[in-house]
Amino acid sequence: MIPPLVYVDTNQRDLAEKIASNFGTTASTNQKLISHPHFDLSEAGLSFFHPDARSSNKLLIDFNSGSTGWRLKRVDHEKLIKKALGKSDLPLNILDCTAGMLQDALLFLSLGHQVTALEESKILFHLLQDGIRRSDDQTIFEKLDLINTNACSYAVQAKNFDVIYFDPMYPSTKKNALGSGKLEYIEKILEAESLDNDPLEDFEVLQLIPSKKMVVKRPIKAKSFSLKINYQVLGKTTRFDVYI
């Protein structure tokens, strides 16, 4: 069941009702709801709260504080991704099948590539759109096409991509580069929407999309999705499996 959307400012009623109906839930000004899972609409933007998440903060996508932070914290990760993409004099046309918090997509964009990012969660998609709307730097998003769809449904129409990028959810006991707090929130959102894809089944469909290469992010010790790997780029906790 999709949690309700709670708002305080009655000037935001129309917007709150529009977003809530889009999510398939209700909008309410009842503050008693805020100790339960809920969306929050305020001047700060649209956020999501879940009392069982380890982080006591709401999940608010903030590209303003993140835009420098994510790069500084992820220097090693950036090196690995660059290596996995390989050298290219021209900007690449990348299909990011698993947008998530757009952290990897931002990396691709910052390298000058064109990115089509797919996110099947309607809730996450709206949180992302809201974060992009509030971003002080709109230029970085100029080469981004963010689409709310399942990558396997999109696969049939996917054409002219140089790289297919796939970063499915890890088993919930594992952590990945996003940090456990944010990933845990993604898990809670997917739970609320009853979205539960099998990454191996997705891989089998996505690897059929015509492209020059496919890059798959995996936990370092995980089994690869296929034996046809051409090479791997290894980090400490994560690796990239590259299929050409």
Ligand SMILES: C[S@@+](CC[C@H](N)C(=O)[O-])C[C@H]1O[C@@H](n2cnc3c(N)ncnc32)[C@H](O)[C@@H]1O
């Ligand atoms: C591990 S996160 C991706 C994190 C992302 N690479 C980042 O840097 O923020 C996986 C995301 O992919 C989405 N996802 C998983 N399978 C998908 C599919 N088949 N189509 C579209 N989105 C999918 C999930 O909803 C989740 O938000």
